[in-house]
Amino acid sequence: MVHLVTLATCNLNQWALDFEGNRDRIIESIRQAKAQGAIFRTGPELEITGYGCLDHFLEPDLYMHAWEVYRDILTSPEAQDMLIDVGMPVYHKNIRYNCRVVAYNKEILLIRPKLWMANDGNYRELRYFTPWRGLNQSEDYFLPRAIRDVTKQTTVPFGDVCLRSNFTYFGFETCEELFTPNSPHIKMALGGVEIFTNSSGSHHELRKLNTRLELITEATKKCGGVYLYSNQRGCDGDRLYYDGCALIIVNGEVVAQAAQFGLKDVETIVATVDLDTVRSHRSSPSFGMQSQNTPEASLNTVVKYSAFSDGTNLDYDPTIVPTPTRPIRYHSPEEEIALGPACWLWDYLRRCRAAGFFIPLSGGIDSCATSVIVHSMCRLVAKEAKEGNQQVIADARRLARVSEDNEPDYLPTDPNEFCARIFHTCYMGSENSSQETRDRARDLAKAIGSYHVNFNIDTVTTAIRVLFTTVTGHTPKFKMFGGTPTENLALQNIQARIRMVLAYMFAQLLPWVRFGGNAPGGLLVLGSANVDESLRGYLTKYDCSSADINPIGGISKHDLKKFIAYARDAFELPILNEFLTATPTAELEPITEDYVQSDEADMGMTYDELSVFGRLRKVKKCGPYSMFLSLLHEWSPRLTPAEIAVKVKRFFYFYAINRHKMTTITPAYHAEQYSPDDNRFDLRPFLILPGFPWAAKKIDEVVKRYSETKQD
Structure with missing residues (x-):
């Protein structure tokens, strides 16, 4: 016997506190689901308010507005004759809960609060919500008056409940619950x-999707079932980009997968599934024996839903077939960098109402990578425009300052x-810049199409040095001209900080120069400090690393190089090869026949080593001593214990003395697990004892024992 049902899930580009926009996108996803024959639709976590409201979740107004928006959804013509599962925050007995609200034809069937909260890394859910602790329990929830007038109900079940129709059970999970040991x-x-269902607000990190999809497919591979995963997609107002990838899984195999990245505000996927394949998958004796020892999973809420078949229809239509399985689609890390930050930039630009972007090009790979990501964004806009995406076309026309x-x-x-x-x-x-970096910046701008200007900052920095000399009677010098390290650093930093000031001046006034006094808004200044430089503190506080937003601030130098190599070929930009072969340099010191400033020489460690230090410190939670022991096994015999000790102690010293810089760092796209x-x-x-003396002594003791063992 075949028992077919058609189900829908979606990616939605929701925005924190955009109640009307969020409502309209939810209704559009319901419309798309119904148009494709679905009888059930689920959506992302907290989709009515947006997931990233942060401390706005502490405001009572938000909960009132959520119910007002839900009433609009409940009464919309598109939401009739379909089982709809919508995410929203709910007050119950003066406690805030993160909930799913399930309804059919203006009748709320149940409210299911989240059981387990995400409260690490980027997530602070326990700051805003309380997890429901009544496992397998429910109680009455008294609906707000405005909702009672629509549904003609006073109370609905609230708690750890499932939904039973006349032929099957529906169960609801929310994001973090999938990742818990006992899901x-x-x-x-x-x-x-x-x-x-799993309704999620899961953000993008490089190489993270594989882990998420493994958990989703495993959820039904062993137990059987149909699993609908929904996720937010886009920047909803913060550093995170939610990377979509809605899925429909049957018994561990994918039958539908939405895009991970993209500019579509609403993307709904639908699949027709055969519930009898689930029942066959669960036919093992062990499953039956364990099921007998498990209490019934729901409150037995029964919905008389005529659109469902009960499996006994003799007029079965053989032309309706289950959706076939398909392989999971993954992007390479290079593609993730090309797509994720580009989509994040697009959402940020179109929603903040700025006139565009501005970036100082240094001729190095970091500002190059930021610029190529903007170019990737423009490629995505062009692709969507060719496909007729009216929302993208409208936003692009406004940004391009065109009208009817x-x-x-x-x-x-x-x-x-x-x-x-x-x-x-x-x-x-400046006088310390090379012709090579100047030419690379010009050629890159020409290749991607940006509006480019070129000037020197020497007159400004000279004026500041003269001012200092006039006031103090002292003239600072670079170290190669006899200056002290303090003078040398100060002369480098003033160049970097002047560039920040000039960047903001040009960002504010270039639209006026190009388009006249009616040009709307200024330009967003983009930063280009990578995650490794931030971790080490190898940047000047309030230099041109200080910007409005930074699309590469969570990406390692190693990954940026691989991205540039990918973009060189995929985007047909041969100029990028020159950036790949160039030595990373700040060009803040004079260039001589014997000396060219090098980033890695200045830092005393390579970028690859910084990535290792970052992952051990943050992901593996290593302090100086445990990091040293880990690297002692990993880097020996290439390096001696003494050499490894020097590198570890040097890293933690500079990490500690520069930690204060992270308090003012530009908000960056989060892409790496070891972001500082x-x-x-x-x-x-941000005030840390720099030498970590206790740990340093223990490291020295291990080095000494190794040395004594070698001598013996």
Whole structure:
């Protein structure tokens, strides 16, 4: 016997506190699901308010507005004759809960609060919500008056409940619950649930999707079932990019997968599944015996839903077939860098109402990578415009400053032409700059289509040095001219800080220069400090690493190089090869026949070593001593214990003395597990004893024992 049902899930690009926009996107996803024959629709976590409201979740107004928006959804014509599962925050007995609200034809069937909270890394859910602790229990929830007037109900079940129709069980998970050791879907499967949902607000990290998809497929590979995964996609107002990838899984195999990255605000996927394959998958004796020992998984809420078949219809239509399985689609890390930060930049730009982007090009690989990501964004815009995405076209036309009067037929289908309208680059040279970096910056700007300017900053820095000499009677010198390290560093930093000041001046005024006094808004200044430099503190506080947002601030130098090599070929930008072969240099000191400033020489460690230090410190939670012991096994015999000790102690010293810089670091796209982003992801103090003397003594003792053993 075949028992077919058609189910829908979606990616939604929700925005924190955009109640009307969020509502309209939810309704559009329901409309798309119904148009494809679905009888059930689920959506992302907290989709009515947006997941990233942060401390706004502490405001009572938010909960009132959530119910007001839910009423609009409940009464919309698109939401009728379909079982809909919507995510929203709910007050119950003066406690805040993160909930799923399930309804059919203006009747709320149940409210299911989240059982387990995400409360590490980027997540602080326990700051805003209380987990539901009444496992397998529910109680009455008294609906707000405005909802009672619509549903004609006073109370609905609230708690750890599932939904039973006349032929199957639905069970509901929310994001973190999938990642817990004893996930709710295990209990629900043994209790009879056949269709599971997971509504998520899961952010992008490089190489993270594999782990998430393994957990999702494993959820039904062993227990059987249909698993609908929904996720937010886009930047909803913070450093995170939620990377979509909604899925429909049957018995551990994918039958539908939405895109991970993209500019579509609503993407709904639908699959027709055969519930009898689930029942066959669960036919083992061990499953039956364990099921007998499991309490019934729901409150037995029964929905008389005529659109469902009960499996006995003799007029079965053989032309309706289950959706076939398909392989999972993954992006390489290089593609993730090309797509994730680009989509994040697009959401940020179109929602903050700025006129475009501005970046100082140094001729090095970091500012190059940021610029190529903007170029990738323009390519995505052009692709969507060619495919007729009206939301992207409308946003692009506004950003390009066109109207029905001046360019009525304009479409942003040429990425370089669109880039010239919204992206501004400059090269701020000095007496310490080389012709090579100046030429690379100019050639890159030409290749991607940005509006480029070129000037020197020497007159400004000279004026500041003269001012200092006039006031103090002292003239600072670079070290190669006899100056002290203090003088040398001060002369480097003033160049870097002047570039920041000039960047903001040009970002504010270039639209006025190009488009006149009616140009709307200024440009967003983009940063280009990578995650390794931030970790080491190898940047000047309030230099041009200080910007509005930074798309590469969570990406390692190693990954950026691989991305540039990928973009060189995929985007047909041969100029990028020159950036790959160039020596990383800040060009803040004079260049002589015998000396060219080198980043890795200045830092006393390579970028690859910094990535290792970062992962051990943050991901593996190593202090100096445990990091040394770990590297002692990993790096020997290439390095001696004494050499490893020097590198570890040097890293922690500079990490400690520069930690204060992270308190003012530019908000960056989160892409790496070892991001040092202060107060958001890496909650460590910014005043730290630099030498870590106790740990340093223990390291020295181990080095000494190794030395004595070798001598023996």
